[in-house]
Amino acid sequence: MNHNDSFREFMAAHQQSLMRTAYLLAGDAHLAEDLLQSVLVKMLGRWAKLAHVASPQAYARKALVNQYISWRRRRVRTAELPSAEPPERPYSSEASTIARLTMQKALAQLPPRQRAVIVLRYYEDLTEHETAKLLNCSIGTVKSQAHHALARLRALAPEFAEMEDVKGAHR
Template sequence: MDPNDSFREFMAAHQQSLMRTAYLLTGDAHLAEDLLQSVLLKVLSRWPKLADVASPQAYARKALINQYISWRRRLARATELPRAEPPDRPYSTEDSTVVRIAMLRALAQLPPRQRAVIVLRYYEDLTEHETAKLLRCSLGTVKSHAHHVLARLRVLAPELAPKFAETEDLKGARR
């Protein structure tokens, strides 16, 4: 089998998942596409070696997170990030679009590493151990980041606080 064929199969199976992770990390569809494209070029260049790896998806996800953190560090040194102001009109937290926008705005205010922990734990549904392994940090660091970030998100987006309580209850049972 041609290595390019196996890479195409890998992409067909995992591209949507990786794109979702990239979008949740960046909060912007275009940046997510750029991030994913740069990571996939790196993965493709290492593909012959990765074909024997147990989980090329984990490798690609790790590369995605590392590239995102690297981009954010460079961007933070170079420029300020513009922030949209919240709408002037009152809104219902039951509206899923409004909830999604509020969550993305709150996530955008988190440091890259903490945002990565939240995305991996609550959007990618990884365990604390899997998240710690992927981020190459201790289990305690993952737990601490998750706890502190959820508390910070309650302050940044108080209208979403009930959702964060549900999330902690569900994850607490899954540890």
């Protein structure tokens, strides 16, 4: 199997989950597509070398986080105007839609590192150790960023005040 075929297989297996991660980070479907595309283009160019990586999906997820943080730092402005509406999801109740939109709006107000920690820990269900490794920081930093982010989310969206802070939870 050549490298292009193995990359296609990787994409078929992981594109949906990577797009979800990109969307949760970017908060906008169009920006998420751009974010994922830029990461995948870089990965395709390095795919022969990535054959030795234990988990290409973890590599891609880390690249998404790094690219997202880099974009936020540079605050690149384009002529494109992102849509204020999230992508439609079939069969969702009005209450769950409102809760999802409220949480999305609150997430968008978090600093990039805190948002990345929340997405990786609670949406991607990664452990503190896995999150720390992806973000290239200590487990203590992940814990403190999650703590501060959850406190900020509670302040921004009081309806989620019952969110439990996972102090001392070592996954």
